[in-house]
Amino acid sequence: FASEVDIEGDSAKITREVDGGLQTISVKMPTIVTVDLRLNEPRYASLPNIMKAKKKPLDEKTAADYGVDVTPRLEIVKTEEPPARAAGIVVGSVDELVEKLKEAGAV
Template structure:
């Protein structure tokens, strides 16, 4: 049985509780003076990596957290280390230039550098909802992928993962190395305690640039404009079924 070296992705996103607004230039959402935090699905991925290490302490040799973006990404990496990640790597780049394919290429470079053999990512980020990085990374590495995981078991060098599908649950098995993306019901992330937050400040956090890794992150897509959805029209009340049917016919619903 080989040692397991886990890599987890940690994206810094606008906090889920913040009301999103489009900036004045209509080029993106407003991020200035807005609270950011670790992407919730990535938080689940970190928790799962820590649980795997707790279940298999003799086999998991390392949990490496990685984030790509501005200097402020160090905050979410410290959070991941406070939750239980052993160390972290920050690839510093302009957030506005990073797209899923570029992030997948950066992750691939780190994986090859660190010899990771299990990657756990959130199934998507709550800011762009792309749901692409995990799949692209698996394609670049030519590794098997299991997406939307709701349960993960490791026996010897084999994974057995349950995932949610439209018709219910599907269980897949795969050999390591592999890429897993975490779904909402995989686990309940722990809170980082104050002692662990203080310990995280002493853990290793290494910074690279895309140039250090030999990766071109030039955007391939151009955002033309960002607009808010039109406001919903108010509803109305009806006195009878006949009036309801009449109203539905007026709007072309029947």
């Protein structure tokens, strides 16, 4: 929820609002920052520009085009379902409940 972002070379200075005031941190680039609505005023496309954009070709890129390795880093060894729950016991009174708990060693 950044309210101000200043990019300085290979780092970014980010300011955000916290309960006690403003917090400013510095992070190395590249980074992902979520921003507050007050940071920028959104621009809305006009209808003619939307129609022009529909006609423009889209370049499809792969992760390899950007030099990113997307091979899985984790290996799934085994998956199994959790054990089925045992059936519960219906008791008729508090005294019967206390006796069942004593038998089970819970009390």
